[in-house]
Amino acid sequence: xxxxxxxxxxxxxxxxxxxxxxxxxxxxxxxxxxxxxxxxxxxxxxxxxxxxxxxxxxxxxxxxxxxxxxxxxxxxxxxxxxxxxxxxxxxxxxxxxxxxxxxxxxxxxxxxxxxxxxxxxxxxxxxxxxxxxxxxxxxxxxxxxxxxxxxxxxxxxxxxxxxxxxxxxxxxxxxxxxxxxxxxxxxxxxxxxxxxxxxxxx
Numbered sequence: 748x749x750x751x752x753x754x755x756x757x758x759x760x761x762x763x764x765x766x767x768x769x770x771x772x773x774x775x776x777x778x779x780x781x782x783x784x785x786x787x788x789x790x791x792x793x794x795x796x797x798x799x800x801x802x803x804x805x806x807x808x809x810x811x812x813x814x815x816x817x818x819x820x821x822x823x824x825x826x827x828x829x830x831x832x833x834x835x836x837x838x839x840x841x842x843x844x845x846x847x848x849x850x851x852x853x854x855x856x857x858x859x860x861x862x863x864x865x866x867x868x869x870x871x872x873x874x875x876x877x878x879x880x881x882x883x884x885x886x887x888x889x890x891x892x893x894x895x896x897x898x899x900x901x902x903x904x905x906x907x908x909x910x911x912x913x914x915x916x917x918x919x920x921x922x923x924x925x926x927x928x929x930x931x932x933x934x935x936x937x938x939x940x941x942x943x944x945x946x947x948x949x
Contacts, residue, residue: 753821807824838915841857841912
């Protein structure tokens, strides 16, 4: 899970609002952040995976605290979809024996996508025509491959290599930048302040 907390500083007028007004500002800030995260996920390959990630975004506005000259709006973003944190932070992952959505059997290996699958975002469901044609082969060099039979006289399509564990490098590009999310939160807060006919002083 990814947990990010950021803040919007200096909203001097926020402390003068009634409780409902403060809640509206906080929720607007959080809502703008959610939209930015969802739009970013929609722009990434493997739409099925990132669509599920977008559906699992939790944005929680937190009550403000006074810091110096103004109010600070704190917003916490949680991305709960399994696999997003691994892509974002990097790290080693091992096969866990989860049930494969493709075969319906426990997984004993991790698939490292081949060239064609990587180009499609790594989503097997987007390119595999018939799961019954997918099977495992072992090469003379000892590599274990996941392939799809394409027809009697056609060569097999290599979907990727199966390994027991793999290490991912950190990829911060799977999330919007902190600056972009903070800007979205500020715009959301200021929009409500203007709607309440209060000029934000930041």
